[in-house]
Amino acid sequence: MSRTVKKPEERRADIVRAARRLFQAGDYEQTTMQDVMNSLGIAKGTIYYYFSSKEELLEAVIEDMVEESTQHMQSLVEASHGNALEKLRTLITAGNIADENDEILEQLHRPGNAGMHTRLLAAALQKQAPLYARLVQQGCEEGLFHTDTPLETSEFILAGVQFLTDQGIHAWTPETLMRRSQALPTLIENLLKAQPGSFQFLSPDTPEERETK
Amino acid sequence: MSRTVKKPEERRADIVRAARRLFQAGDYEQTTMQDVMNSLGIAKGTIYYYFSSKEELLEAVIEDMVEESTQHMQSLVEASHGNALEKLRTLITAGNIADENDEILEQLHRPGNAGMHTRLLAAALQKQAPLYARLVQQGCEEGLFHTDTPLETSEFILAGVQFLTDQGIHAWTPETLMRRSQALPTLIENLLKAQPGSFQFLSPDTPEERETK
DNA sequence: GTCTATAGTAGGATAGAC
């Protein structure tokens, strides 16, 4: 067999891209290293030369995805107008890693991918929280919010939302999800000390006419 | 080899107990199904008759642990005195699943186990949140806290704390952990609308003399 | 240093005899 020598970065990127495609198309656990090799026409030794385990390859794929997603969100923020609250709304409604472009979620929401999913969330949180924090900071300056710890508050909100509403972590029942979603706006408003109602847009069925029991 | 026939529940319990012991003693990943079989003197087919994967066996072990831990916390609450805040303090400082008894969590605190780890946290959260919620409710009646959604608020707090401070999910740096821990009391106080300082006991170095910059 | 090829080990998982 003939040899194709590539620059290390290029080869590495090839492998990550191929693996990402396969992981997304199928199931991480069911995708074999052999599959990845075959789809690139390279030898086993090559892949293990760059990634010392399947797990390490997964890590690189995750990093790739998070990087792409974060850049997209970054550009969304820069393109958005209005006060901090309006920008946050843009970011939240449009720029979720889940909604973005891929069917990744479908794939991640399978038992075999729980680990990948969690790590993706953690990596995404770490990269995205600063984005939110900047908007929270801006909101404080505008008098909309009040907090001394914009970053930590952002992290806390993201963590809570992701952990409690993401189907990839636990098979929450629809009732549980509904219950949590409805409580969310108030929880966020409390954390940011924002006007009641500021985050009402988050609620799924905008219960305008509901009465407190 | 002679065959020993046992009642299904008994056999199952045997396997879970043996696996738990081995997982705790060594490393989940390094413990082989062979090890579990050997320690019981049974065949591989038998273990797979009860658990269709190693992962499922781990799940059972974890459920075992969560159940035990939750009961322990329950009894702690019942034995504690004072107002809701004092009871909460007892619960938080004494009754963490992590501190309790096992090193199995140490094992879960590795990248490869992120999925399992998260599921443990989710399972623990679902079982323990009601415990906290009851205390929050009590605190509301005592005028210490103010919330219409004690359960959701408890879930949110537990999720945030677990996700952001648990090493099993992401290898957070010590600085990051410190930063988050210090912000935590205020975040919780905001969520519960509690007196500032109520949860200061959570901070690792109780910074009594720190000034806000 | 980068890549191919191949043979082999270990351990998770399954089929089918009993």
Added chain:
DNA sequence: GTCTATCCTACTATAGAC
């Protein structure tokens, strides 16, 4: 329900070509 035999795949080892 239990056991035995076998399979599948992540991973290692090695030998060698560019």
